[in-house]
Amino acid sequence: MTVKKKKRSYVRAAILLVMAGAIVFTIYNSFAGGKSELLQVGDEAPDFALVDLEGKKHQLSDYQGQGVFVNFWGTWCKPCEKEFPLMENQYQVYKDQGVQILAVNIAQSDYEVRQFAEQRDLTFPIVIDKTKSVMEAYNIRPLPTTLLVNPEGKITKIITGEMSEEDIASYMEEIKPE
């Protein structure tokens, strides 16, 4: 009888655990918004291929072995505008140490993007996501959003919102190859 009682107690505990787990799981999913493949730190960065203003194709996986600083932006976005000169400064410091910047513009015209880059003397590659497919694949909501991709191609940080120059420097240090 006691063995039976014990067994019953385990069964009951198991049922309660499974159901409580289902609730927690549902709440978690509901907060994740039910989005497919919500990107998280530690995930493989989805590969993409976009063309820059010079017509050169940039594929994320081509930069394997380098740290990649992927920044999503638009010309109308004020914080993006503020952080671009800072990114340019740090790019000059880190580009020879194996850190690459890919600035992904969200579906604007070549003219607007070129004008923006020329006015600020930006030298890092700026690509345009004409169909918003990369934005979709990365589930980008607010601009700016920056993803740090390490030399192994894994996402090590997702930053939404404006960054200071110190932030940018420390992020680049973080993804710098050994």
Added chain:
Amino acid sequence: MENVQCQCGHTNPPGTKLCESCGRSLTEKDQNSKLVDMRYEGTARRSQTYNKSIIDKIWNFFSSVKVGVSIIVILLVAAAIGTILPQQAFVPASTEATIKAYYADTYGSVGRVYHALGFHDLYSSYWFITLVGMLAISLVIASLDRFVPLYKSLKNQRVLRHPSFMDKQRIYGSGAGSEDTLEKAEAKLKELKYKVRTDKSGLLAEKGRFSRWGPYVNHIGLIIFLFGVMLRMMPGFYVDETLWLREGETRAIPEVPGYYLENKNFKLETYTGEGEDAKFGEAIDRVGTVVKNYQTDIVLYQEPEDSLPGATDNLEVVQEYPIRVNQPLKFDGYAVYQMDYKLNELKAMTFALTNKETEESLGELTIDLINPAELYELETGSTVELLGYYPDFSGFEDGEPQTATPLPNNPGFLVKLTTPETPEGETSFITIQNTVEPLGENQYKLTFQNADTRNVSGLTVRKDSTLPILGLGGLIFMIGVAQGMYFNHRRFWIQQKADGTILLAGHTNKNWFGLKKDLDRVVESAKLPAYTDQQDEIDKKEKAEKEGEISS
């Protein structure tokens, strides 16, 4: 707690009310009552028996019908409160901060509390989901707690019961019988489609036992339904996205990997009141314009298998389709519906380069607002150079023109006008109906001629893989309801004592009238003793006593 030993020698698990074997009442309360409580066959329900460990306590909490009903009531009240202010999907704000501000600004402190408690997005609020989950737990545990002992007890029931069990049944009778009474009763009961088992000098006739499983079947249906609802929140099962697509644009479809939509054309047609539509003339005169058709002509593209996001030069056309209201584009489990539209968004603007004094034109240029060029050359040798373009001009900041959005709602242009007369060039900043000349008085200006517009389609992308699961849950629920409602579990116990006396008892879970009708036919054909409905007698007695009290 200890096992309960019955006088008949059977050992019952603790908490048993009626002996599993002979049916004697085992508790003092049951022994003293006139009728036995036949719910769950007097078996020991776990939740009523153990209350020691924490697991017992949680189990007992959820097995209570009172708790289950309370949860349902709380859910209903919460859902009702959720309809008082609009849900967040219907307020004109999109980010978390603006939504929060919207509730606070529009509804004051009520709105603030409403938002803080999660009523603005009720079905996704953690406490609502938790309550629904608790309801699911309650359904499972309350069912198990009742179903398991009931099933065991009905499966193991004996034919011969103790007389004290029989005479405490609602339908009971006793009296003299003849030798063939049992045989005749058995034959008649079989004719009435009862399953009859005999043991020595007794029989148990039973019909419709499966109706007892009805409530548990319908709970299984509910659990499957809730499981479907849970899947909805998981990635890949449920998609409900909005896509604003401008004419000429190709965009990745949100939440639909690998597919793209191009908007070729949006049109809104109205009834003209002429020709075929003449019959609507009167109605049109009365209410004004009536829309006949909202339609977006689209091209659906798919990227090749090994293609990467962003590489859109190799898209393959899947199909072209006119999406109209109630005629969605369907592909690969998804459906794209026509939901909304915006007419006449600016697309291109045409200007003439004119001399301010003579108003003489040196030619026209058209600026594509979606994809502007840098330099416009006119036939007369004049040029217009675009120095800056601000699609949604919102003012100056530190002397720099700003744009609020990437959409050409209020385009502003910084241009350099060069003519044979002014080879140095003149700078001018142009917005709709306004020209600023920041570097001094100019001889030439751009005069607005006309604008091209395009329409925007509001499309909704939907997918719901949980519908079959929800349907199955609903079906099982209905089967359970029918099973429990339209069928009843009827039983008769008949036994003949050594002296020839017949004892007769009957029980059903509902529809006592039907039970008595069956029994009347058996009594008639087998010459059984007359029976009484003891509940009726108790009721009558109570009624009489009450009336007596009133009259005295």
